[in-house]
Amino acid sequence: MASNRWLATGNYCTTYGEEQRIFATSLDRTFMCLFIVILFAWPLLFDVGSKYMLVIDNILIAVIAVIGLNLVTGFAGLISIGHAAFVGIGAYTISSFATVLGDRHMFITHGWPLTIVLAGCMGGGVGALVGLPAMRLKHLYLAIATLSFQMIFEWVVNFMDFFNQGQFIPVGRVHWVTGEVGRSDHYIFWYYVILVLVVLVSFGVRNLLRTRYGRCLVAVRDNDRAADAMGMHPGFTKVYAFGLAGFFAGVAGALHAYLSRGVGIDSFTLHYSINYLAMAIVGGLGTLNGAFWGPVAIKVLDLQVERLSEWAGNHLTTATNLTTALRPLSFGLVIVLFLMFEPRGIANWWRIARSYVKLWPFRY
Amino acid sequence: MSYFFQLVVSGIVVGSIYALSALGFVLIYKSSRVLNIAHGQIIAAGAFITYALTVWVGIPIYVSFLMSMVATFFLAMSVERIFLRRLIGEPIISVIMVTIGLMSILDGLIYLTPFGTENFSFPPFLPTEPLVLGGVSISWTQLMGVIITFVLIGGFSWFFKKSTVGISMRAVSDDQLASMSIGISVPRVFGLAWATAGLSAAAAGGIIGNITGLNFDTLHAYGIVVFPVVILGGLDSILGAVVAGIIMGLIQQFAGGYLDGNWGLHGTGQVLPYIILLIILLFKPHGLFGIHEIERV
Numbered sequence: 001m002a003s004n005r006w007l008a009t010g011n012y013c014t015t016y017g018e019e020q021r022i023f024a025t026s027l028d029r030t031f032m033c034l035f036i037v038i039l040f041a042w043p044l045l046f047d048v049g050s051k052y053m054l055v056i057d058n059i060l061i062a063v064i065a066v067i068g069l070n071l072v073t074g075f076a077g078l079i080s081i082g083h084a085a086f087v088g089i090g091a092y093t094i095s096s097f098a099t100v101l102g103d104r105h106m107f108i109t110h111g112w113p114l115t116i117v118l119a120g121c122m123g124g125g126v127g128a129l130v131g132l133p134a135m136r137l138k139h140l141y142l143a144i145a146t147l148s149f150q151m152i153f154e155w156v157v158n159f160m161d162f163f164n165q166g167q168f169i170p171v172g173r174v175h176w177v178t179g180e181v182g183r184s185d186h187y188i189f190w191y192y193v194i195l196v197l198v199v200l201v202s203f204g205v206r207n208l209l210r211t212r213y214g215r216c217l218v219a220v221r222d223n224d225r226a227a228d229a230m231g232m233h234p235g236f237t238k239v240y241a242f243g244l245a246g247f248f249a250g251v252a253g254a255l256h257a258y259l260s261r262g263v264g265i266d267s268f269t270l271h272y273s274i275n276y277l278a279m280a281i282v283g284g285l286g287t288l289n290g291a292f293w294g295p296v297a298i299k300v301l302d303l304q305v306e307r308l309s310e311w312a313g314n315h316l317t318t319a320t321n322l323t324t325a326l327r328p329l330s331f332g333l334v335i336v337l338f339l340m341f342e343p344r345g346i347a348n349w350w351r352i353a354r355s356y357v358k359l360w361p362f363r364y
Numbered sequence: 365m366s367y368f369f370q371l372v373v374s375g376i377v378v379g380s381i382y383a384l385s386a387l388g389f390v391l392i393y394k395s396s397r398v399l400n401i402a403h404g405q406i407i408a409a410g411a412f413i414t415y416a417l418t419v420w421v422g423i424p425i426y427v428s429f430l431m432s433m434v435a436t437f438f439l440a441m442s443v444e445r446i447f448l449r450r451l452i453g454e455p456i457i458s459v460i461m462v463t464i465g466l467m468s469i470l471d472g473l474i475y476l477t478p479f480g481t482e483n484f485s486f487p488p489f490l491p492t493e494p495l496v497l498g499g500v501s502i503s504w505t506q507l508m509g510v511i512i513t514f515v516l517i518g519g520f521s522w523f524f525k526k527s528t529v530g531i532s533m534r535a536v537s538d539d540q541l542a543s544m545s546i547g548i549s550v551p552r553v554f555g556l557a558w559a560t561a562g563l564s565a566a567a568a569g570g571i572i573g574n575i576t577g578l579n580f581d582t583l584h585a586y587g588i589v590v591f592p593v594v595i596l597g598g599l600d601s602i603l604g605a606v607v608a609g610i611i612m613g614l615i616q617q618f619a620g621g622y623l624d625g626n627w628g629l630h631g632t633g634q635v636l637p638y639i640i641l642l643i644i645l646l647f648k649p650h651g652l653f654g655i656h657e658i659e660r661v
Contacts, residue, residue: 079457081401081464133645140399140599143460144591145645148638151588155635270588274464281461325480329472335465336447339458 020210022203039195043188053187054259055299060194061255062295064201066279067288068248071205073277074285075214076241077221078134079143082150083276086246088268089126090119090253092157095169095263099162104172112174112258116197119254120247127246134238142238150270157265166265171257190259197255201248206288217241271328278335284345293346298334305330366499371621372614377506377575379613380513384568385586386593386605387520388561394537394600395557397456398448401463403565404587405470410436410566411573411583412479415486425489433566440562444555452551467587474580485577509571516567517606520560524602533557537600592637595644598654608652612637 013019023029048056069083080086094115097108108115130149134142158166173180174189181189208214216237219227224234257263275298283294309322316322342348385407392400413435417428447466451459474480490504524530535543536553544550569583576582593612597604620633650656 073457077457079460133642133649137645137649140456140460141595141645141649143399144595145642147588147591148641151638152635152642155631155638159630159635274468277461277464285457325472325475327472328468328475332465332468332470332472335468336462339462339465340447340450343454343458 022206022210036199040192043191050187053191055303057187057190057194057259058256059295059299060191060198061252061259062276062279062299063198063292064194064255065249065252065276066283066294067201067205067291068245068252069276069280070283070285070288070291071217071248072241072245073280074287074290075209075221076217076238078131078238078241079277080146080242080245081143081270081273081277082130082146082148082153083245083249084268084270084272085150085153086123086127086249087253087256087272087276088153088157088265089246090123090250091257091263091268092163092253093119093122093250094171094254094257095163098169098171099164103170109172109175109180116251116254116258119257120251123250123253124243124247127249128239128243130246131239131242134242135235147270150273154265154269157268163265168262168264170262173261174258186261187259190255194255194259197251201251202288202291209288213240275331278331281335282338282345284347287345287347289350290345290347293350297346298331301330301334302327367621369498369500371617373500373502374506375614375617376610377502377510377613378616379610380510381568381572381575381586381609382590382593382612383606383609384513384516384564384571385590386597386609387517387602388564388568389590389594390597390600390602390605391520391533391557391561391564393594394602395533396448396536396554399460399463400561401460402443402467402470402587403561403590404584405467405474406436406440406562406565407569407572407586408474408479408580408583409439409470409569410562411569411578412474412477413566414570415479415484415573415578419484419487425486429567429570432570433563436562436566436569437559438562440565441555441559443562444558448554448558449551452554471584479578480580483577483579486574503575505574509575512567512571516564520564521602523560529553529556589637592641594651595641595649596651598651600655601651601653604651604653612640615640 023032043053065083065087068086069080072078072080094108097105097115101107130146131142133145137145154166157163163169173182173186175181176189205214209218216227216232219230219232220234220237220241227237228234253268256267260267279294279298280291281294282297283292284290305326306323309326313322338345385403388406389400389403392398392403410432413432414425414428417423417431418425421428423431443466447462448459451462488505490508492504494501494503495507524534532543532548533553533556535546535548536550540550543553568586572583572586589612593608594605596612597606597608615636616633619636623632624630644651
């Protein structure tokens with residue numbers, strides 16, 4: 001162990017246990033604690049208005065969903081083009097409770113922590129079911145299987161009366177110990193709920209990746225036959241990866257349903273599946289902090305594109321709606337450019353920046 | 365009984381279009397092992413170019429049909445050259461994601477044109493009176509579409525079986541290393557495979573546009589519905605694409621004709637292909653005619 005652990009220039013591990021630590025150095029841990037404290041404290045100091053609070057809430061929900069997608073696509077190496085459908089499963093679980101019990105039933109308004117977990121379990125179950133072809137198949141076929149699940153999901157929602165044929169299904173306001181969460185506190189309240197969940201989920205996943213159940217995902221991605229020889233079951237591991245991804249997606253979907261106080265098919269279409277994939281890739285596949293960079297980058301890009309097309313729409317007189325055109329165009333360009341020039345995503349820039357700071361001024 | 369035969373006829377019409385769309389998809393997969401998710405957008409682009417040339421420029425439709433095929437030939441070739449060429453040897457996940465990105469880019473470009481939001485239809489150039497044979501009617505456009513489809517499929521099959529380029533394409537799909545060693549330029553073959561796929565996509569687009577009218581949503585949906593077709597037929601089999609295309613067309617029409625409206629079901633034709641896809645993936649993942657790859661350690 002270095003004599004001054006706060007200013008170590010490198011990490012010298014002398015035991016396997018040290019190599020497996022969640023934070024490589026004490027400095028990392030301190031900064032992370034500070035960062036989390038700031039995340040919890042800033043809404044008390046600044047008021048950003050409900051419009052931007054909604055954006056921030058949506059980013060955090062996307063973070064949970066992308067962590068799930070990153071587990072299945074980044075760590076286990078299985079492409080999922082149906083992630084929005086898994087998110088939709090979570091959201092529609094909540095809406096089913098609302099339809100069966102009435103949208104202001106105690107179970108929804110007071111038992112929301114339970115319903116969120118139930119929605120996650122539902123997503124996990126469906127995820128494992130969709131992942132079943134993974135027992136026999138490789139990535140390419142799996143991508144098609146998840147795509148077809150997306151189409152089947154959209155059809156089921158669009159054509160069933162139980163789901164109001166894809167139209168909006170309202171979900172009631174929730175209660176906290178201080179009583180009903182009103183309109184003015186809605187976004188702040190959910191900011192804290194989602195933030196707590198994001199912290200729990202990311203530490204959970206970080207820990208999972210240290211155990212055999214997380215490491216088997218990476219092993220199967222890198223070489224499934226070698227993993228088989230080492231005593232893992234590649235098929236079950238893949239199904240389990242899908243189940244895990246489905247669980248996080250389900251939780252994200254439930255949060256989305258509560259946050260927007262209702263569920264409609266518009267937020268769970270193929271377009272959104274591609275959106276989640278774009279977030280995972282831009283952030284960096286197979287890295288945990290990539291799941292944070294990606295949603296932030298894509299949502300900020302989205303806002304900028306919206307602003308740009310609004311500005312252009314005022315100056316140009318065209319019949320076409322520029323937002324519908326520029327949004328997919330910018331998405332596609334971002335995905336393609338990242339894959340061509342920075343396949344490891346923003347997480348790699350972060351890594352470079354970190355090592356620059358860490359080695360300063362003794363660069364080599 | 366004539367209802368049944370009517371469904372058979374429309375199933376074959378729809379199915380042959382599926383076959384033609386799936387053909388381009390299979391071509392790309394067969395030679396370069398790339399899953400082209402942007403195929404529907406190329407189909408749509410082909411249809412729109414045909415329309416623009418016919419109506420806005422005023423070229424006779426037969427000529428503009430051929431011209432749009434040439435245009436998408438170069439469009440698809442440049443797509444391969446710009447985006448896919450530098451990804452040769454990259455993990456398959458990046459390649460699939462690039463085609464997803466391409467799909468988004470082409471979507472955006474098409475939304476910039478009037479075609480993205482408005483509906484158009486081709487001016488009628490064939491007799492509008494449908495052809496009636498024993499109680500079964502088929503419109504001249506549909507008949508023409510089926511004939512063109514089968515001529516094109518025949519042409520492509522000949523091209524693959526006999527021509528030098530076709531043989532080199534098959535060689536590359538079989539073994540890239542061996543075909544490189546006998547002097548085939550593998551990247552050039554990839555480019556040509558994309559180009560031929562673009563050509564067949566434009567043909568499919570033109571035919572769909574004439575039969576159903578030009579609507580971007582329906583046109584690019586063909587790029588997704590092509591997946592069940594190619595999985596049923598086997599991802600790397602041209603014969604499989606044709607047979608499965610027609611089977612899928614028949615299934616869709618029968619589902620729409622007999623299931624819809626009964627037992628509270630609607631739009632079953634849209635979802636049945638995907639359910640079949642999942643079942644095939646579970647039990648016979650290499651499809652009817654696909655090659656079962658055997659892995660050895």
